[in-house]
Amino acid sequence: MQLSKADVLAKANKACKNTLMETLNIEIIDFGDDFLVAKMPVNSRVYQPDGVLHGGATAALAESVGSFASHIFVDTEAFFVRGIEITANHIKSVKEGFVYAKATFLHKGRTTQLLDIRVTDDQDNLISICKLSTISLPKNK
Structure with a gap:
């Protein structure tokens, strides 16, 4: 049975x-x-002390969405996914609303994956650009 979106x-x-x-x-x-x-x-x-979105919260969002994307595309019965490196360049501040992270694959290998993650605000302004490397490791080892 195929699950709906x-x-x-x-x-x-x-x-x-x-x-x-x-x-x-x-x-x-x-x-x-x-x-x-x-x-x-x-x-x-998720604020830093001066009342804007904390870069660490943005990085946590980016790593979460990127790792989850990798997780979806591997056989989770046999493998687990771990983030191994993340970079984040913060471009614009945000004080309210939502931020959206879209993770897309730059490389989808059997062992390593590289994702580009763009974080935008409610007006589709670019807030941060992140790159995440993940690794898929066998559960049996």
Whole structure:
């Protein structure tokens, strides 16, 4: 039985319970053959002291969406995914609303994956550009 897109999104968001993704209110909202999109509210929970989105929260959003994208595209019965490197260039500040992270694959190898993650705001302004490398490792070792 093939799951609907809504069912897949519900299952993915359920897997985020009791994780950093739940703490930051990150919600997976869309996916396709080579991308995954999540959103996160911008509020005092993710502010730096001067009242704008913290770069660490942005990086956590980017790593979460990128790792989850890699997770979706591997055989999770046999492999687990771990992030091995992330870079983030922050371009614009955000004080309110939501930020959206779209992870797309630059490389989708059997062992390593490289993702480009663009973080935008409600007006589609580019907030941050991130790159994430992940690795798929066998569960049996």
